[in-house]
Amino acid sequence: MDPNAHKRRKIRETREAYQHALQDAFDARCTTQTEANDVVINYDLSGYAKNALKKYVPQLTTTYNAGELHDNHPVRFTNEGLRLDHQPENAIEWYVKIPHHEDYHLWMPAQPNPDQRGWLEALNAGDATMGESRLFERDGTWYLHVTATRDVEERSDVSAEERTPIGVDIGEASLATVCHRNDHGSPTAPELWADEGKIVRRLRKTYFTAKRRLQTRGSERIAESFGDDVWRQIDDVFHRVTREVVEYAESVENSVLVLEDLTYIRESMDYGDFMNRRLHGWGFAKLHAQIRYKAVEKGIPVETVNPRNTSKECHACGEVGYRPRQAAFKCTNDACWMGEYQADVNGAINIADRYLSGESHSREHTDGDDSAEDGGRLTAPQDTQADATKQETLGTYAS
Template identity: 25%
Template sequence: MPTLTIKIPLFEPTNVKKEMYETMRSNFSDACNQAIQLKKDDSKMKASEIDKQLGHFLLPSTLVQEARKLAVSRYQDWNKNKKTKGFPRFKKKISIPFNNQNWRLRFDNGFLKLGIPTLEEGNLTVDKYVPLKTNNYSLFWVNFLLHGEMDKKSKFFNKSYETISKPRKSNGHLFFKNGKWFFSFVISFVSQNEVLHSKAIGVDRGLKYIAVAGDSETGDYLHFDGKNIGHIRRKFSRLRRILMKNRNLKALKRLENKEQRIIQNWNHVISKQIVEFAQKCGASIIKIEDLSNIRSMKKFWKSADRNINSWAFFDLELKLTYKAQLAELVVQKVNPFKTSQECSKCGNTKKMNRRGSLYSCSCGYKKNADVNASFVISTRPSINENLTAA
């Protein structure tokens, strides 16, 4: 996968900002040196224990983790070659690394601005972004990174770039050089051919299992049982009926808010674990069914299936999409037609093959029906691919 490094100077940072960056750089260097010494003294020390030991440094938690990762990597390299290499030490003038999830770019008031975790209190808000000093070359690539489209009229455009279908941001670094502070970052490019042949996992959403993520190549899968969720939904449904009967609107509103918080928490947990499962499988694509018309099917559901209507399928989809983007994964939608009736082994599709929670095909293949459906989804072409082919 080709990559490109862009280096942009910070635009006239204040003295307060400069002092803060210098403090961060010094503390980061010290944290790296302490972490590598801890690893030398106890090579089996866990990452969480090292992070705890580094907790006294005045650094954002993300940079404490980056210091530990960098130190452990240097230690492992030294440990393999310690007969020929001296024990490594980190210099004070070290660059500060940020992984792809911890830095942001945005345009604001005519400036390109950078958002990174610093020593400033509170969350990273827009007012904490710092302006960058851009030129036409850096703007060409930044616009492509942020908007996914190249300016073909630019002098920096090359016809060979037409094969590039998606830019991805990678790690960034804040560093000081020749009296100026710079931020550099890496953009990696994915060709259309790479996208079409990338590994994918499938995610099936349903009743018995809220979600099942499956890897058809290895047969591995991850499922989330819906029994507890169903119990919670039925409980809230009963309470809602009582409050409505008593016309207690304030209590009803509080109940709805509490219910939504529970839903969103579950969706956060589920989406996070699905993304981690995809990374573990080595997949770069997560495929899900296009459930745009699921609400129109409500009249065909049994009363016991009430939970599917009340369960926030689309909230889960939104959370899965943005968490996947942060992890540099792609979410694609596929046609949901008969995914529960198709055999993931031979492709045979018969309604009678699915009997409740069991899928049994005439080819001899047997599997949990939802797991089989997730395998089928993982192998189906995305809707966008179908449109392109048409």
């Protein structure tokens, strides 16, 4: 979007008010919409932004147990808040109405992402349903991320039993690990993104070290700018890895990607207070969300399973083992042939096997909120059980 000076000032006012309201509600550890409403009601925001906050803050404080917020949080609006206007005969084809505060809205010229223009046209024609939207600024340019959902025809008649499950293990050491079993039931073609895990760990360490140093000097604005650049680099790594995960799935006939259900992620993270805080800062939800929408675009189904003990059980015999080293899993069953195995690959196979055991369930975004990925340091997709009709959900960007 390219607003004029007046509109640019107004949307910055909206962003500032939203950030204050979000931080106050988060600091108050609001666990219900009623509690959040008591905090945000007095802010000069539209009802669409307040309603999005009332839904979002309890998710951060209860479901995700987030410890902190991003420095530059996008402004969220519920699905009723935005309006699109398409005038294809004009030089500027698209305008979008952004809620500023009660009874005052801003019509902004917008340039759609060419790869996702069809989704905006589907929204404008009523062939897709608009979900939650997010407004943010990057390098002086304003962007609007709109969630859209539409019904699509199933791309394959392959039954769930005929599909080949590919387990996806998300971790800190290896950013992602994928593996599946071949026709004989043996684990085959594992792929790990360990170097990318090192890159992200280094970037995060650099960010937090520099942030503390700059804040000590009182350079808050420089710290914020530096942080934005680091998180963009991390996001670039995330996008490349998730694209390659989906390409891996494309190479396997009749594949289904199997992820851990993030609604259970807290119960699977019991490593003590220090490691829990560290792992809650990992980008699980963002990686999951990116894998989801990239897989949808390629017609690859995504399923989720309960992650409990996927990293602790032996994929060969089911015995609970341990990790003598970060990258190694040791089976404690003397009768098991496996002995020691690559830990992340073992976890990926266990995730895939839970699909085969019938534990999996499809998670589609039918509530208009594709994920909470841009909020707390651990923010997981809020999914609801899918209808019988398959739906596609995609975040579309306009700038």
